[in-house]
Amino acid sequence: MASKDEYVFTRDFQDNTRIWLLDVHDKLKDAQLDGFDVSLDAAPPSQILPSRVTLRHWNVKESVPEDLIGVYDIVHVRFLAYVLLNDEIPELVAKLFSLLKPGGYIQWGEADIQTLRVDKSTxxxxxxxxxxxxxxxxIQDPRLKPYWIAKLLELLADGGFVEIEKDSQDAPPHLAFILHEAGLMIHELIARKTKNEHMARELKRLLPAVVEETRQGSYATSLRYTVIGKKP
Structure with a gap:
């Protein structure tokens, strides 16, 4: 949800392999599902989307469109850890609060990069x-080391949400390993997108060695947070 120039990844076939709404569509048979992003370059053609799924442009750093205020029963947010800086989150919480009907719920999921560690199977x-x-x-990009994720419960409470619950879990090793492998493409995307020449060179140098360590059973993992809250 950052502007195209600020987005740390690419917007191409490698970066387009995650559309959460399509998973939910198969589970919520009667729900209207709306997705928002600053760019729809990563989205499939609108003509092939299910009839209950719509995608719309919205930059979360801008004001909430008037026709969206108080519209939703549930707002789901995920993977903003690499998009917004720490001091931008309170304003975002206020905007998400305004999207909900009274009694509506927010559900927010993130990987807590602060707890990232490297485990090994041997x-x-x-x-x-x-x-x-x-x-x-x-070191190279503050968006890649956010500290606000562990404070999501407090941030939602400060933003007016009630009945807030937080769940933080480690992925089991077999899933953590798969997620690590899937995440390796992120670093390749950053290497292609970054304007920092030193970072690009270092990523290209390190990635083959990291792939080899992965083959030997090493993998990066972190706590995963899910926080829910209710608008009074």
Missing amino acids: PDGSTERTTELYNLLA
């Missing part, structure tokens, strides 16, 4: 290059 597995890779990202 005692002699190497984790050096994988650790170096994630340290590089944290």
Whole structure:
């Protein structure tokens, strides 16, 4: 939901493989499902979307469109960790609050990058290059090291939500490994998109070594947060 220039990833076939609404569509048979993003370049053609799914342009750094205020029973938010800076979150919470009807719910899911660690499935597995890779990202771009995720419960409470619940869990090792492998493409996307030449060179240097460490059973993982809250 950042502007195209600020988005840390690319907008192409590699970056387009995640549309949560289509998963939900198969589970909620009667719901109207609306998706919002600053760019629809990553979306399928509107002509092939299910009839109950619509996609619409909205930059969350701009005002909420008047026709969306108080419209939704549920607002689902995910994966803004790499998009917004820490001090931008309270204003976003206020905007999401305004989207909901009274009695509506927010559901927000994020991976807590602050808790990121590198595990290994065998005692002699190497984790050096994988650790170096994630340290590089944290140093080079503040969006890649957000600290607001662990504070989501407090941020929602400050924004007027009630009956707030937070769940934080480690993924089981077999899923954590799969998520790690899927996430490796993120670093390739950043290497192609970044204007930081040093970062691009380092990512290209590190990625083959990280892939080899992954083959040996090493993987990065972190806590995953889900927070829900109700608009009074």
